[in-house]
Amino acid sequence: MRRFPAAAAVRSVRGDGSLTDERTPTMTRETSGSLADALARAGDPVQLLRNLQSRATTFPVQPEFTNWRSEQHAWTTTCALLDQSHHMTDLFVSGPDAQRLLSDLAVNSFAGFGVGKAKQFIAVSPEGLLIGDAILFHLEEELFDLVGHPFVLDWVQFHLERGDYDAKAQRDDNSAVRASGPPQLYRYELQGPTALAVVEAASGAPVPEVRFFGTTQLTVAGHRVTALRHGMAGQPGFELFGPWADGADVLAALLEAGEAHGLVRAGARAYSTANLESGWVPAPFPAVFSDHPLMAEYRAWLPAAKVGSVGGSFTADDVTAYSLDPYEVGYGRSVKFDHEFIGREALERRAAETTRTKVTLVWDAADVADAIGSLFRPGPGAKHVELPKARYATHHVDAVLHDGAPVGVSLDCGYLANERAFVSLAVVDVAHAEPGTRVDVLWGESPNSTKPQVEPHEQRTVRATVAPAPFVQFARESYRAR
Template sequence: MSSESLAAALARVGSPVELLRNLAFPPSTFPVRPEFTNWRSEQRAWVESCALLDQSHHMTDLFIEGPDALRLLSDLAVNTFAGFGVGKAKQYVAVNPDGHLIGDAILFHLEEELFDLVGHPMVIDWVTFHLERGDYEATVERDDNSAVRTSGPPKLYRYELQGPTAAALIEEVTGAPLPQVRFFNTTEFTIAGRRVRGLRHGMAGQPGFELFGPWDDGDAVLEALLTAGEHHGLVRVGAKAYSTANLESGWVPAPMTALFSNHPLMQEYREWLPVTKVGSIGGSHDPADIRDHHLTPFDVGYGKTVRFDHDFVGREALEKLAEAPPRTKVTLVWNADDVTAAVGSVYRPGPGAKYIEMPKARYATHHEDKVLKDGRQIGISLDCGYLANERVMVSLATLENEFAEPGTEVTVVWGEQPVSGKPAVEDHVQVEIRATVAPVPFVDFAREAYRTR
């Protein structure tokens, strides 16, 4: 694997836009079985019964330990750490000095001086960089995801249980009443004689727990869950269905990492960061300035997470942005006739529309499509895919505030022109797909309003 830095790659190519649009890096992958039954039925499970998702393989863990571990994390996060004691977790969000997103991950406070930062590598690389250059008494142990780990299994197993029957299943498999634990707090269970940590969690609008523990205990815990699950409609969910769960709950999984600020800190980071750690960009959003791809926490719904009760990288910039955030996160429901026409174009003499993958249509690490109103770009469509429960194609998007009202009609531009050099991009033409603004999370709106239309 190349050790070329991002800074060196930029010097070689000359343009960050050209570099990232043509990188041969695919969307983030889920190195687990694609389907156990079929992804449509598996999507239905977290609404009707209980879904079991194996999260052991697709995320990176960074274990941070030492007396300065909390200070390191606080110095880089927009989040407050007031009351963040052992047994708690949070959506950890980091920005660059200009207030633009580096990324997000889940942070677990495991022991007094031990934390586990879990997610895509963007934030994990950022924290590691600051630990190496800063004055922190802390150490890290990194456990990469199974797609890139060089040897051995993961350090931890992680099983997600979500759906209406998840609580009853846990009570059966533990032989005890479900403990009263608040959202994003952890508790402990005993399953198959093993100590299991459980994060009170929710996905796609459904209650549940994320269960985790040492890898060697994983098979015994899984077998116990599958056996008890026979009485509760348990369905194992593969990579295809799991990749769409965020579209119902409203989480943007891979916003563009803001690496290209002119700030000296970011120049230093680009010299440190291998280009292999940088994701490709895809979609019709094609500004000449790479910084116009960057997003803020407010753009993707993290406004409530930003707290100015501590100093952190990017605080001054975010204080100014917080005065009047210009964009709002929404769901876009794509017009069924327009999607059908785009899909149908591949069966006629071409080139036709860019192929729309099912159920997840994203074809680069960071997906950004233009959203238009009366021909003018008013936002960016981000992650996109098909929801079998609602029988709709949707995307998460960030729009200028005046166009974020549910019911507003907009247009998504699908496809790239000129066609980039990414392997997943074939010769095609751009098409316009009408869409209707809906709330985030879409799953609540769909159950209350969309299905009754």
């Protein structure tokens, strides 16, 4: 790696807002060996995933710098700085066949994807169902960085190892599981109306015009910084990254420049909700459980400890019922049939057959308040509603009903202080996707699973109203006006 050298072996990171203890997932008998081994022991994949003893997903970054309400407010009114250095995994793929490998696995086109560009990389199974997504950076000729949740990175690494590719991969796991040392790269996200002003003040020069998901080079605190034009939570912004050794200097310069522009550091609690405003589903269930021979080979390769838990009221005997396709979660615009890739034939069929679409569900305030209020009444009460993010498993899947009949699934859920609303991202039948449609969300599990974050509780029905995804612009113009 020419531009980003390996990190020095430092046990803990202090002074940058990250947690100082290195935490690793608990290895239990249920997650020892490969996923194929775990499934053979469990017999039922649904019960294995619903009862995994792994803890709920946490970001290895300071939870709050002020409070999560003010930190959410900052990306709407001024500028929020979010530290992305620690919770994502990087897979650096290099070599003459690096792009061919990625193209063979992605639904995205690579036409015109030159150095300095980035895109959302989306991979599907042979059945055309989502394996996962991540952000792909084209850093240099024959050098790419795939950044995000390990699901899709594992898929790429598997195919690199089994395929005939003149390429290699260097992996930098996130700070929750890394064996030692800090990340190779720092990543600082600046979001909000004054983000551009902060970047220009820190760099001492106007930021060049750059298209969305394009990059440019800046100088901050005497260091070369790559800036990705990006946006989260429906606001303009930039993602700045570079070698870890430069990170403290760059952060200090951004904080100093931000003093005049209302900069607020945002911790893990606020950051975890940004996707609810922008409409991105962070952890769709990975479609790795089918009977296809390729998937059986993958399960024999994949460590069972990398499998995430499933929570929520949606239940099905067939584990594949939890899977989604790219069209259902709003990725249809990224699918291009200008190249061959795994799952292409199936995805072409799904393009014409998909009957569900992504929406936002605005949960009834009185019903949510009643569920929270059950903490103060006798009896088991409702499943605890954590604020601001209520997801309590890696993959959260609640049942959505209309007149008692199933019409979809509710996914990531939480509270948006800017809108004073509790919302979830959902996939519902097109017939029930019109904004204003009333539906019900089943909150809580029946029967209760044995996940450590699940207490004895009673399932509740929460009324909800369909709204567009992304939700933010609709909320500004219509929701709060009502």
